[in-house]
Amino acid sequence: MSKKTTKDVRNLSDSEMSDKIQNLRKELFDLRFKQATRQLAKTHRFKEARTELAQLLTVSNERSRSNTSS
Structure with missing residues (x-):
């Protein structure tokens, strides 16, 4: 599995x-x-999965907050 960037x-x-969030959980x-x-x-897969999950949750929360504030 290749490392995903925030982009x-x-x-x-x-x-x-x-x-992806559901699959990682x-x-x-x-x-x-x-x-x-x-x-x-x-x-080592623990760290990779936790990091990827954190990235996904962060972007998801950013999207939901930007939708509610707009």
Whole structure:
């Protein structure tokens, strides 16, 4: 998976963004479950997924705030 920049995230539509947010939350849940059962091999994926989720949520919140203030 290539590293996404903020520009890439901002170019996503609202529906694509919400789908990605939902998928990342599910992935983080699965990663936590695998870690608890000692089946997780790629521990670096936690940081990547959390960072990507934070970027998506930040842009999503910016959009919602700009829509309400306009």
